[in-house]
Amino acid sequence: MNFVFLGPPGAGKGTQAVEVAKKAGIPHVSTGDLFRSHIKNRTDLGLKVQAILDSGNLVPDDVTTEMVRQRLAEKDASKGFILDGFPRTIPQAKALEDIAPVCAVLLFNLTEEEIIKRLSGRRVAPGSGKTYHIHFNPPKRDGFCDHSGEELIIRPDDEPSAVKNRLHVYRAQTEPLVAYYRERGLLKEIDASPKGEAVFGEIVRLLGLD
Numbered sequence: 138m139n140f141v142f143l144g145p146p147g148a149g150k151g152t153q154a155v156e157v158a159k160k161a162g163i164p165h166v167s168t169g170d171l172f173r174s175h176i177k178n179r180t181d182l183g184l185k186v187q188a189i190l191d192s193g194n195l196v197p198d199d200v201t202t203e204m205v206r207q208r209l210a211e212k213d214a215s216k217g218f219i220l221d222g223f224p225r226t227i228p229q230a231k232a233l234e235d236i237a238p239v240c241a242v243l244l245f246n247l248t249e250e251e252i253i254k255r256l257s258g259r260r261v262a263p264g265s266g267k268t269y270h271i272h273f274n275p276p277k278r279d280g281f282c283d284h285s286g287e288e289l290i291i292r293p294d295d296e297p298s299a300v301k302n303r304l305h306v307y308r309a310q311t312e313p314l315v316a317y318y319r320e321r322g323l324l325k326e327i328d329a330s331p332k333g334e335a336v337f338g339e340i341v342r343l344l345g346l347d
């Protein structure tokens with residue numbers, strides 16, 4: 138059960154990966170979350186990548202691949218994993234082939250208009266990483282996480298100029314992976330526009346987890 142969730146920023150990969158990972162009993166490995174945790178803990182890697190994440194550019198392939206290699210070597214990933222946000226370039230996809238074989242790549246399709254609506258309303262709990270949306274998935278108490286009670290923030294890379302750059306970077310560097318995985322017979326596509334529960338049901342069906 139080695140799955141990759143692929144798709145543009147804000148398509149709902151992280152939201153779904155958390156639930157699908159729970160159902161499948163495998164870890165959710167988000168490279169964005171791993172980088173944000175390094176930034177929060179002010180590690181050497183975190184200090185090195187903070188400006189890159191804030192601008193919406195990609196961290197160099199060698200740095201990202203090494204981080205993923207180490208994470209997937211951990212015991213909990215031995216029975217499978219959901220990779221969310223990796224690979225994001227062809228060299229990363231090639232490197233992943235040497236780390237672990239992929240069973241399926243799930244592509245989240247969403248229009249640019251919908252992506253911008255989702256990212257402009259996203260709020261996150263900085264400690265737990267739990268994600269909300271001011272309209273589509275609001276917390277019970279406005280501005281605060283339901284679980285940890287911490288104050289919700291706007292991710293720096295959800296500011297409009299960074300979103301514009303992230304979309305550009307996705308089209309230029311990540312979209313070629315669609316053809317790459319289609320040619321290898323691994324690609325499964327999903328319409329990411331319905332409500333979360335409906336998207337979840339479709340993923341479970343597509344990945345044979347029902």
Ligand code: AP5
Pocket residue numbers: 145146147148149150151152153167168169170172189190191193194195196197201221222223224225226229255256258259260268269270271273274294303329330331332333334336
């Ligand atoms: P990362 O954290 O991976 O960002 P991303 O891919 O841009 O993805 P997002 O987290 O923005 O979106 P998502 O698809 O998970 O959507 P979400 O579920 O939150 O990467 C951040 C940065 O790290 C990169 O820019 C780069 O700098 C660096 N990085 C990471 N990986 C890298 C790599 N491999 N190589 C190099 N650099 C790398 O949902 C979005 C919003 O919509 C939420 O508010 C949510 O509540 C809402 N929502 C979700 N589903 C629905 C629904 N069905 N209906 C309505 N609203 C919904």
